[in-house]
Amino acid sequence: MVQATGAQEVGRNTNVSMLSPQSTEKEVYPPEQAQQQEPTEVPSSNAGENVVVAETTPVRELETGAAKQVAATGAASGDQGAKQDKALRVWIVGHSYVYWAQARAAASAQGVNLGLSHKEVSIRWVGKRGMMWDELVPTIQLARRRWGCPDAIIIHLGGNDIGAYPLRELEEKVAGTMRWLRVAWPSVRAIWSNIVSRIFWRNSYTSKAGYRSRRKVNQVAAKVMKEIGGRVVEHPLIAARKEELFRRDGVHLTDEGNDQLLVDIRGMCQELVKTQQSTMQ
Numbered sequence: 001m002v003q004a005t006g007a008q009e010v011g012r013n014t015n016v017s018m019l020s021p022q023s024t025e026k027e028v029y030p031p032e033q034a035q036q037q038e039p040t041e042v043p044s045s046n047a048g049e050n051v052v053v054a055e056t057t058p059v060r061e062l063e064t065g066a067a068k069q070v071a072a073t074g075a076a077s078g079d080q081g082a083k084q085d086k087a088l089r090v091w092i093v094g095h096s097y098v099y100w101a102q103a104r105a106a107a108s109a110q111g112v113n114l115g116l117s118h119k120e121v122s123i124r125w126v127g128k129r130g131m132m133w134d135e136l137v138p139t140i141q142l143a144r145r146r147w148g149c150p151d152a153i154i155i156h157l158g159g160n161d162i163g164a165y166p167l168r169e170l171e172e173k174v175a176g177t178m179r180w181l182r183v184a185w186p187s188v189r190a191i192w193s194n195i196v197s198r199i200f201w202r203n204s205y206t207s208k209a210g211y212r213s214r215r216k217v218n219q220v221a222a223k224v225m226k227e228i229g230g231r232v233v234e235h236p237l238i239a240a241r242k243e244e245l246f247r248r249d250g251v252h253l254t255d256e257g258n259d260q261l262l263v264d265i266r267g268m269c270q271e272l273v274k275t276q277q278s279t280m281q
Helices: 006-010 059-083 096-106 133-147 167-184 207-228 255-280
Strands: 014-016 051-053 088-094 121-127 152-156 189-193 231-233
Touching (some): 088 255, 096 121, 096 255, 121 255, 133 167, 152 255, 167 189, 189 207, 189 255, 207 231, 231 255
Parallel strands (some): 088 152, 152 189
16 A cells, blocks of 8 residues: 655656667657756656655766666566567656556556566556746757667646746646657657546645636646647546545545556556557558
């Protein structure tokens, strides 16, 4: 069972695991984020062992530690890596929902690959507690240099931004980044994971205001997904009225809530695999 205290939720750490060779392809940032400094965190991978690293840890130090992990586990994972060369590469990126969903998956019988065949799909988890929308592009750019480009990226983000920005501004941020992703990473299928209901919205005056903003942002994202050929992961069974799905803070999900989130994400991964198989026939 995965639990955390309120203080732990405030911490903004991320996981580090085995990294692959860096890509030499030049990165492209959207105009509004071109001047932002890249984060020092290294996103989590699909390996079972994770190391928590503070934000202030230098990138060079992380790379050195990662190289040691690769050297230590390379022989054991070499065969499996070769088998995954043609597997669909899926990233799941987002805030604490992704972070804790990965932890829940790792503790389950299905594992972080959600019980799906490694020959068909390889899932990497890039979860950061407290992550905000403006951190998305620097995070995936850094991940791309470590792991190369994915085939699909599922983005579960934006819930922490509701109320922190005017609604119109947040809608424009989401739409702009998604359109940029289609241009900058044309081979990547973008998938929007709907912002789910919460009992408590930290930056909104009322739950009703948070709910309305969530619904509008999801509508904007869905419209853009249709425009760029992306998809949407819906979470119809995760609702604020189901208190058993939420922790005491009214924000984060319980084990039961995370299980449902994983079911929804797994379903999308299965759809992506079927699509790839149909195009290869």
